[in-house]
Amino acid sequence: MEKIPQTILFLLLIFSFGAAQNSTARKADEFHVGVILDLGSLVGKASQTSISLAVEDFYSVHQNYSTKLAIHIRDSMGNEVQAASAAIELLENHKVQAIIGPQKSSEAAFISKLGSIKQVPIVSFTATSPDLTYDSMPYFVRATLNDSVQVNNIVSLIKAYGWREVVLIYDDTEYGRGILAHLVDALQQIDAHVPYRSAIPLSATSENMMQELYKLMAMQTRVFIVHMSSTRASLIFTKAKEAGMMNEGFVWIITDGVANVIESLSPSVIEAMNGVIGIRFHVPKSQELDTSFLIRWNRINRQFNPNELSLDKPNIFGLWAYDTVWALAQAAEKVGVSENKNKRLQTSKNSTSLDLLAASTNGPELLKEILQNKFRGLSGNFDLTDRQLPVSPLQIINVVGRSWKHVGFWTLENGLSRKLNQNSLKTTGSASMLDLNPVIWPGESTEIPRGWEIPTSGDKLRVGVPPSAYPEFVRTSKDPVTNATRACGLSIDIFEEVVKRLPFALNYEYQAFDTIDATSSTSYNDFVHQVYLQRYDIAIGDITIIYSRTPDVDFTIPYTESGVGMIVPVKEKVNKNMWIFSRPLSKGMWFGSIVFIMYTAIVVWLLEHLNGNTHLHGPFSLKQLEILMSFSIFEEKEKLKCILSRLVLLVWMFVFLVLASSYTASLASMLTVQQLSPTFTDIRELQKQGGYVGFHRGSYIEGLLVDIGFDRSKMRPYAPDELHIALSKGGQNGGVAALVLDVPYIKLFLAKYCKGYTMVGPIYKSAGFAFALPKRSPLLAEISKAIINITGGDTIIQIEKKWIDQNSCLNEDKIDGSGSAITFDSFGGLFLLTGFVTTCSIPVAFLMNHYKKDQQKVLTKLEDPNKQRYGQQGENGLIQDGDQGNEENGGCNNIDNQETIWLPGPNTNGDLPRDCTLNNRVTAKANFGSQVVHMGGEPNMSKGCSSLASELNETGGVDVTLKVPGDCLADVGSNN
Known part of the structure; x- marks a missing residue:
């Protein structure tokens, strides 16, 4: 039993060895x-x-x-x-x-x-x-991604904050130079300028960098874009803080090469970079960047860099x-x-x-x-389909304290925005910054830097002043003690007022432009060219903005009126026209007035005819025409019986009154005011007649007249004090027929010699007088803003009054002009009013007339039973109707409180009331077959009953309808 486990163990060892061999084979x-x-x-x-x-x-x-x-x-x-x-x-x-x-x-x-x-x-x-x-x-x-991707982001920031000039600081390497062409081209598209490029060589020491920073500090531009490696950028910002260039007013922008590793920089460098804004690639949040990954990353980082400070994340x-x-x-x-x-x-034998x-x-x-x-x-x-990564969102950061905070994003689709997937900003000024988080700028300032400053350590601003031939504009002198240049005049006052309104202090000094001949044709061109040659920082005076000077300098907006005009003598115009009475009204006004007079007369006749006016009964005649015309001109209230016609005539009389008053005033002006007319109204007319023309010697006007087509033999130059003498002599006596000058000079001339002269034009559009500055000068925008502020208020009026209007005289003569007649359009509203009221009265009158007839028919039907009770059929079979008279009145002369009494005929006996009082007219009407006889008298008329009875007896004893006072009823009834 003990051998079995040993056998199994042996087999397991053989199997493990074989598996190991197999695993090694599959390595x-x-x-x-x-x-x-x-x-x-x-x-x-x-x-x-x-x-x-x-x-x-x-x-x-x-x-x-x-x-x-x-x-x-x-x-x-x-x-x-x-x-x-x-x-x-x-x-x-x-x-x-x-x-x-x-x-x-x-x-x-x-x-x-x-x-x-x-x-x-x-x-x-x-x-x-x-x-x-x-x-x-x-x-x-x-x-x-290549560096050109962040160019559009940087340019969007420059445009959004309104900066016009930037200085590039970069490594003098392939990396540093690679972005330059793309960045400069993008800045030019938004009209931003790069006045200087600071290339820092790899061999530059700390002292070399400090010298370069002092050079940048002496310039006006305060916006710097740093495109360097993180190591060299750290040294630049450390030295910039020592030089005082990290204070308020400066702007520093770092590219992604430094902004992407901002967390890896030393705390002292980050502290020196406080206020810097940077561009970096945005890393989206993901589950892969979890705690376990960062722990493993830091573990391996400590193995490779045991002596370095551990980083929180890559x-x-x-x-x-x-x-x-x-x-x-x-x-x-x-x-x-x-x-x-x-x-x-x-390979060959000589291969390397x-x-x-x-x-x-x-x-x-x-x-x-x-x-x-x-x-x-x-x-x-x-x-990597396009051999580089796709464009991803860029993040804008702001270095604050020992870290950074989020400012906004930039995407290729939406541009600048505070959050991703947000609509783009309108980067056209500071208003667009409302959708970006606020920035803490260098010096812990929250106000957006202007982007440029006048260096405090630099020299004074050199202000060039020309020796003008018009001392009212510019006059120079030397201080006997300090030998400094003094200046006064209209142009000088405007410049000094501009300096007061600048948002910063401007230290300047006047420098007179020395020239052999101040009246030469090229003196002012030479003066302006001195700005291009950097002899002056700004040129002021009576400098006209013309195209030939723009390639060298930039001009501010003009501070005077623009244009070139003519000064010509005036002659008195005597009006001997026998038809002058027709001139106050234009042809259209005459025609329109006559049409409305006739239209109003016709409508009034129609209204009165519908309402039974006795003056307009019968066929149309000359007498009726006379009445109608009098209605349209003279309101005759006793002849108008209808209220609508009175209303129409009232509105028309108001229009007629305004028209007559305007006509009277215009005609009186034409007959009483002295009228003057210029001898020439067009420079082409002067050219055709071969007249002589004068101009200020040394002015660009000479070239302008040649371009227009004037013969040089007909052009005569003069000094300013000779212009009046030449114009007063005239072209036939050795003078000129007209003077061609800038509008500001014309105002000055007319202020001194206003009697007998006037200005014609402008005949040529020039831009006016302005100040000249170097190309893309940062002062240009600020000075132009100040000029707008001055010319838009009362200041410019006071300055002009001081220098130009001090010897002025008022020209009270009226220069004749055309187009003074009263036109139909001027009274269009009044004619529309009277036409509307007149036209609307016609349908209203027809409706009222129709309504009255319907009412009379209803009353007639209601009175039929009364006729059966009081009326009887006579021998001739006729029945008399007491309402017939009212029907024939037309509805306009109805008699109030009338009482109809039926009197019996000769064969009829009837009792009549004896006590009846009627205060209105007494009207009797007898019907003789087809003929109606009217008899009547005034109200309260004391007419004897016997007389009335005799009148009735003369009717032949027929049935009579009678309206009489109540006290006469007995007598009338007894004399039937």
Whole structure:
């Protein structure tokens, strides 16, 4: 029984040995990969840790893979030659199938060309220079993004904050220079300027950097973009703090090369960088970046860097290194390890060791698998289809204290925004900053820096002043004690007022422009050109903005009126037109008034005719026409019987009154006011007549007149004090017929000699007087704002009154002009009112007339029983109707409180009431067959009953309908 367990144990040992042999036989094939990093840098240290952890994690998940990466790490020590030597050693000794790295763009340039020759993929997650292209290096793969991606983000910030000038500080390396062309082009698109580029060579010492910073401090620009390695950027910011360039008013922007590793910098450097804003790649939150991963990452990091301070988590470069290893391991498994991994190229006797290197046989297939590999990694979407990662969101950070805070995001789709997946901002000024988190700027300031300053340590601002021929604009003199230049005049007052309104102190001094002949044709052009030559920082005076001067300088907005005009004599105009009475009204006004008069008259006639006006009964006649016209002009209330016609006429009379008053005023003005007209109204007319024209000697007006087409023989230059004499003589007496000057000079001339002259034009559009500054001067915008403030208020009026209107006289004569007649459009509202009221009265009158007729018919039906009681049929068979008279009245003259009494005929006996009182008219109506006889009298008429009876007897004894006072009823009844 004891031998059985021993046998079983022996069999188990044999089985275990066989399994071990079988396991050894199935051991994964090694896939050799080289890694070239600068292990002395922050990026190199973090990447080494991430690569080792990636290999460990990948094969713990994929234990059944037949291949396994064999990593060979080499230290480039930040040297291109060392990196190239390491690459050759890896290819020669280890037959690596791929190389991860190198770290620097300059290193990647050579090694990628070598990899393309030997068909070995070179995958770099740190080489970001845009100069590394895939055309010349087909085996180069960028497992990151090139620096040009962040250019649009930086430019969006510059535009959003309103900065116009920036200074670039960069390493004088391939990495530092690679972004320049893209950044400068993008800045030009938003009209931002780069006045200076500070290239820091690799050999620069701390003293060299300090000298360069002092040079930058003496400039006006205060916005700096730093594109350097983290090591050299740390030294720059440390020295900038010592130089006082991290105070209020400065702006520092760092690119992703430094912002991505901000957590890895020393606390003293981060403290020196307080107020800096930076651009970094955004790492999305994921479950893979959990606590267990960070613990394992720190464990391996302490193994590689035992003397370094432990990091909390890897930076973005470490995450890209981790994902790169996973992508390469998956591609290696698909490609496999070939027995004949490398094929030696044919070499000659004189071949170098580089030529002896074998080319990889599976390199093209491996490159294809790397580019087709897509997955979700620690850094986000890892997709190398385009030979680099897709553009991901960029994060804007602000260094505060010993850490950083979030400001906003930038995405290719939405631009700047505070949160992801948010609509883009309108980056057109400070208003767009409302949707970004506030920034703590250098000096712990919360106010957005202006971006430029006048250096306090620099010289005074040199203000050039010309010797103007018009002392009212500019006048210079020398201080007898200090020999300093003094200046006064309209232009000087405006400039000094501008300086007072600037948001900063401006220390300046006047410098007179010395010229042999101040009135030469090129003196002002030479004066403006001095700004371009940097002799003056600004040129002020009566400088006209013209196109030929714009290539050299930038002009502020004008502070005077613009344009070129003519000064011509005026002549009195005597109006002898016999039809002047028709001029106050235009033809359209005359026609419209006549039409409305006729229309109103016709409507009034129609209204009165419908209401039975006795003046308008019968056929239409000249008398009725006379009445109608009088209705339209003179309101005759006693002839108007209808209220609608009175309303129409009332509205028309109001319109007629306004029209008549306007006509009277306009005609009186034409007859009484003295009218003056210019001798010439157009410069072309003067040119055709061959008149002489004068201009200020030395002015650009001479060239303008030549361009218009004037013969030089007809052009005469004068000094300012000779202009009046020349114009007063006239062209026939050795003078000129007109003067052509800038509008500001014309105002000055007319202020002195206003009698007998006037301005015509402007005949040419010039931009006016302005100040000239160097191209893209930061003072341009501030001075222009101040000029707008001055010219938009009362200040400019007071300054002009001080220098131009001090000897002014008022020209009370009226210069004749055209278009003074009253037009129909001026009274369109009134005519519309009277037309509306007149037209609406017609349907209203028809409706009222129809309504009255319907009411009378109803009353007639109601009175039929009364007719049967009081009326009898006479011998002639006729029955008299007492309401017939009212029907024939037309409804407009109804008699109130009338009483109809039926009197019996000659063969009828009846008792009549004797006590009846009626205060209205007494009306009697007798019907003789087809003829009606009317008899009547005034109200309260004391007419004898006997007289009334006799009148009734004359009717022939027929039946009579009678309306009489009650006290006459007895007598009338007895005389039937």
